[in-house]
Amino acid sequence: MLTILFDGIAYGMLLFILAVGLCITMGLMNFINLAHGAFAMVGGYIAVVLMQQYGVPFLLCLPLAFVGAGLLGAVMERTLYRPMYSKPHLDQVLFSIGLTFMAVATADYLMGSTQQIMQLPDWLKGRTELLDGALGMGHYRLFIIAVCAALTVGLQYVLTQTRFGSRLRASVDDARVAAGLGINVNVVFALTFAVGSGLAGLGGALGAEVLGLDPTFPFKFMVYFLIVVAVGGTSSITGPLLAALLLGIADVAGKYYIPKLGAFIVYALMIAILMWRPQGLFVRQGGK
Amino acid sequence: MQKRQFIQGAVLSAVALASTVAAAQDNTFKIGLILPMTGPFASTGKQIEAAVKLYVAQNGNTIAGKKVEIILKDDTSAPDVTKRIAQEMVVNDQVNVLAGFGLTPLALATAPIATQSKTPLVVMAAATSSITQASEYIVRTSFTLPQAAVAMADWAPKNNIKKVVTLVSDFGPGFDAEKYFKDRFLFNGGQVTESLRVPMRNPDFAPFLQKVRDIKPDALFVFVPSGAGAALMKQFVERGMDKAGIKLIGTGDITDDDILNSMGDAATGVVTSHHYSANHNSPLNKKFVEAFTKANNGLRPNFMAVGGYDGMRVIYEAAKATKGGRGDALLAAMKGQIFESPRGPMFIDAQTRDVVHNIYIRKVEKVNGQLHNVEFDTIKDVKDPGKAK
Numbered sequence: 001m002l003t004i005l006f007d008g009i010a011y012g013m014l015l016f017i018l019a020v021g022l023c024i025t026m027g028l029m030n031f032i033n034l035a036h037g038a039f040a041m042v043g044g045y046i047a048v049v050l051m052q053q054y055g056v057p058f059l060l061c062l063p064l065a066f067v068g069a070g071l072l073g074a075v076m077e078r079t080l081y082r083p084m085y086s087k088p089h090l091d092q093v094l095f096s097i098g099l100t101f102m103a104v105a106t107a108d109y110l111m112g113s114t115q116q117i118m119q120l121p122d123w124l125k126g127r128t129e130l131l132d133g134a135l136g137m138g139h140y141r142l143f144i145i146a147v148c149a150a151l152t153v154g155l156q157y158v159l160t161q162t163r164f165g166s167r168l169r170a171s172v173d174d175a176r177v178a179a180g181l182g183i184n185v186n187v188v189f190a191l192t193f194a195v196g197s198g199l200a201g202l203g204g205a206l207g208a209e210v211l212g213l214d215p216t217f218p219f220k221f222m223v224y225f226l227i228v229v230a231v232g233g234t235s236s237i238t239g240p241l242l243a244a245l246l247l248g249i250a251d252v253a254g255k256y257y258i259p260k261l262g263a264f265i266v267y268a269l270m271i272a273i274l275m276w277r278p279q280g281l282f283v284r285q286g287g288k
Numbered sequence: 289m290q291k292r293q294f295i296q297g298a299v300l301s302a303v304a305l306a307s308t309v310a311a312a313q314d315n316t317f318k319i320g321l322i323l324p325m326t327g328p329f330a331s332t333g334k335q336i337e338a339a340v341k342l343y344v345a346q347n348g349n350t351i352a353g354k355k356v357e358i359i360l361k362d363d364t365s366a367p368d369v370t371k372r373i374a375q376e377m378v379v380n381d382q383v384n385v386l387a388g389f390g391l392t393p394l395a396l397a398t399a400p401i402a403t404q405s406k407t408p409l410v411v412m413a414a415a416t417s418s419i420t421q422a423s424e425y426i427v428r429t430s431f432t433l434p435q436a437a438v439a440m441a442d443w444a445p446k447n448n449i450k451k452v453v454t455l456v457s458d459f460g461p462g463f464d465a466e467k468y469f470k471d472r473f474l475f476n477g478g479q480v481t482e483s484l485r486v487p488m489r490n491p492d493f494a495p496f497l498q499k500v501r502d503i504k505p506d507a508l509f510v511f512v513p514s515g516a517g518a519a520l521m522k523q524f525v526e527r528g529m530d531k532a533g534i535k536l537i538g539t540g541d542i543t544d545d546d547i548l549n550s551m552g553d554a555a556t557g558v559v560t561s562h563h564y565s566a567n568h569n570s571p572l573n574k575k576f577v578e579a580f581t582k583a584n585n586g587l588r589p590n591f592m593a594v595g596g597y598d599g600m601r602v603i604y605e606a607a608k609a610t611k612g613g614r615g616d617a618l619l620a621a622m623k624g625q626i627f628e629s630p631r632g633p634m635f636i637d638a639q640t641r642d643v644v645h646n647i648y649i650r651k652v653e654k655v656n657g658q659l660h661n662v663e664f665d666t667i668k669d670v671k672d673p674g675k676a677k
Contacts, residue, residue, distance in 0.1 A: 007494040052550075113330040117518050117550045127528050138526050210492055212519045216328060255495035263487040 002135035004256050005249060010141035012248020013148035014210060016241050018203035018221065019228040020155065021196030023240045026229055029172060029189055031081070032089055034096040036200055036225055037218030038103035043069040043201020044213040045107065048116045058121050062147075062205050069201020074194035081193065082186070100218045107215035116213040144206055151199070156237045168192055227270050233280025243281055317354045317612040319603060320377035322370055322388040322398075325362035331546055332390040333362070336412050336596035338584045343600035346579070351604060354612040359383065365390055367397035374398045378405045384614040385410060385603055388596075392416040392460055399423035408606075408619040412599040413592050416460055417674025420642045427622045427641045429602055430595035431563045432672040433461050434468035436539040437511070439647035439667045440561040441472035444507065444537060451479045451505040452537075455496060455520075457512045458485040465511035465539060468673055481505055486512065493523045501529050510538035517542030518551045525554040535559065540661065543652055545590040549659050555652045556659065563645050564591040564631040565661035576630035589630075598629045598643075602636060642672045 022036040043065035050056040050064060080099070084092050124140045159165040170178040171185045179185045204213070211221070224247070232243030247266055254265030273281065321340060323333035337360060349356045359381055363370040370389070377383045378401060386402060387410040389395040395414040399422035402409035411419055411428040420426045444452065454469060456462035462485065470480050481503055484496050497520075500508050508529070512520055517538075524536055540562020543555060566577050566588050576597065580589040589597075606621035607613070613621075624638035634645035649665035 003498055004495065007492075007498065011492050011494065108326060108330070113326070113328050114547060115516065115518060117547065117552070119552050125526060127526060129528075136528065140526065209522070210494075210519075212516065214328065252492070252495040256499050259482075259484050259496065259499065 003137075004253050006135060006137055007141065008249030008252035009245060010138075010144050010248070011210070011252055012245035013145050014203065014207050015224055015228055015248055016244035017148050017151060018200060018207060019225040019240060019244060020151075020237065021199040021203075022225050023229050023232065023237070024192055024196040027233070027236075029085070029192060031085060032092045032096065033081075034093060034222060035099040035103065035218070036096075036196075037220075037222050038100050039069045039073055039197040039200040040204035040207070040221070041103065041107060041213070041215070041217040042072055042204065043198075044204030044208040044217065045111055045116070046201065047205035048118050048208055048213060049111075051118060052116075058124070062202060065205035066198040066202040069204070070194045070198025072201075073197025074190055076197075077190050077193040082189075085189075100222075103218060104215045107217075111215065113215055116208060118208050118213075120209060140209060144210075147206065151202075152237060152241055159237060164188075164191075224266075227266065229280075231270055231273050231280055233282045236282055239280060239282030315354055316357045317351055317607055318381055318383040318385075319356065319358045320374065320381060320383035320386045321358055321360045322363050322373050322377075322386065322394075323360065324365035324390040324394075325360075327364045327366075329365045329390050332413055332592045333388075335546065335587075335590055335592040336388060336390075338580065338587065339589065339593040339596035340600050342576075342580055342583055343597050343604070345583070347600075347604060351607045352611040354607075356604075356607075363390075363394060365394060367393045370394040371397045371401065374401045378407055383407065384607070384612070384618060387599055387603065388412055389414050390592075392419060395419045395426070396422050399426060402426060406615045406619075408615075408622060410599045410603060410622070412595040416464055417672055420640055420672075421675070424641075425619055427602065427619070427636060428643050429599040429636070431591065431643060431645070432674060433464045433511070433539060434673045435645075435647055435670045436561045436563065437465045437469040438472045438673045439649070439670055440509065440537055440539065441469045441476060441478070442667060443561065443649050443665060444473065444509075445476040445478045449478070449506045449535065449537070451481055452507050452509050453482045453484065453500045453503055453505045454480060454509045455484045455486060455500065455512075456510070457516070458487050462511055464674075469509055472673070493520050494527075497523055497527050497529065500534065501527060501532060504532065505534060507535040507537045510536065510542055512542060517544070518547060518555075521551060521558060522554045530557070537561075540565070540591060540650070543650075543661055545588050545661065546592075548652065548661065549588070551659065556654065558652045559649065560652075560661065561647050561649050561667075562591060562661070563647055564594045565648060565650050565663055566590065567650075567655060567660040567662055568631060568648070569663070570628075570630070570632065572628055573630040591631075594629065594631050598631070598634065601627060601629070637671065640672065640675050642675065644669055644671050646670065 018040050025031050025033045046068040047061040047065045050061045084095055124143055126139045127136055129136050167183050168188050171183055171188045175185050228240050228244045232240030250269050251266045323336055324330060325333040361373045363373055374386055385408045389411045390413045392414045395411050402425040403423040409426045413430050415431055415433045417432045417434050420428050454466050456466045466483055486496055537559045540560045543558055543560050545566040577589060602622050602625055605625055606618050609621040610617045623636055626635040632646045634643060637644050647667045647670045648663040650661035650663045652659055653662045
């Protein structure tokens, strides 16, 4: 029972890290980026290649995956995404889904279509049993939870307490007025987009072990990202966090207790929540 | 729709008839090879292509004075594409034989074309039992999943495995594996306490494995596609299930030779049943593996490669016997071929056109620092149990 809860939390945390970047671009920048999973995949491949082929230690791979995916995000933002900001949502969706298809084909061409297999360092491989085996915790899952918790606190702090956070929120609420007040809106957006992509990359690197990594990754998890964002609402960090945790636990518990229906539980839950609160679980009043 | 299909069929067979006449003067023997060379199953295509090239390199490219021409096309593992390519090959290229077919739906989609044009179709990879029943012109040189599953169900009860939980991917071959394993295992006095089906797009095995751990069976029987198999094995060990006394058994798909070595130590000790291991101990196999790895940059041949290699052997021998013939004559020469393959002795059952071969029980061990499926038990001449009636 407790083990299931633990696995669910770890899985939810992972979903959160993968989806939080999407929440930022979608909620704060009002841009629908379905290619988000592609950045996660890039991060995953960076980590796997560095580890397996160049022997870079795992802990160093994670920030490198973040930086790699973030840089790619920054470049793409400047060249491809920026002209799309002012376009209607349908254009954005078509554009980003096209980008995803290209990313999948590119990954297939460069890396091959097989599942990438990652070898974790030994200190992450073990498992700790507490309370007479009622609570079994894989060390890697503990590690995921720790990293994600730290990131959440950090992000929340940046968005609500720092000057950059308030600039970002100002730029989102009204880009023209923000620019008039001397905020460089383009830089703020570019930075935000890069960080969002970088977080996806980090999530991809962390998730390669648990979720697997192959070129179809962006499509496999697109639905999960979108559920997290839709259920959690897009205007805060806590909303998607709770949504991701809820989904992770519901998914794991559902598959454990009712394996035959396991795959449906997440979707049923999403429908129920959205009927109850169409705006998502947590909505900031007065925002766009 | 039916009318359209009828017309299509009529046109096709008319063209095929015309082509047999035309081809009589033709001095080539054409093999239409359709494989998934891109997309999620590209590794299947690469293995088979390499094996086919190797066979041609070893056996020359002329048969009875005719030049062998291999036309390779990529179907991206989409059934409608496979069917279209097969149609083009039969009508435009007038191939003598169709070959390849990485997955069950691809073979099934093409079966009507083989029937209508009377072109023999050699299945080199797809493993669902029913494929050879879809057309009288289908011959299989790969294996069938029930063969492997049943062999495991025979071996397990004799080795102190009485209580088993099955875990399969939620698609056709998974059901096949689950059904045939369960039926035979129950027949042998075993007990299947729970049958779990994992969605194809399942991101995490944790809840399923935890369930298995709490049920505490003697063993967990697994069939999942090979890439997912690696993740499953790692999580199996990470969850401490091997230490809790649960064995991991399955068909050889989960310890695919192609990627086995990169799975790491989590794979050691896993017991699987399959028809081919790159470690199979025979002079012919040693030669095959050596030539294959040399020609392909160190790539290890897997069961897909051996299916392609033997498929070429069946085609070549039939072509020799008929002097580069086609249609029914060529098909007849394929039936009943008995020969030694790198996998061991095998033959093509003349009635079912399906492969009959030994199934080996293997354990993953380190051999010269590399992970291999080491065979330690043999179940001789296993026919496809799906066609027992």
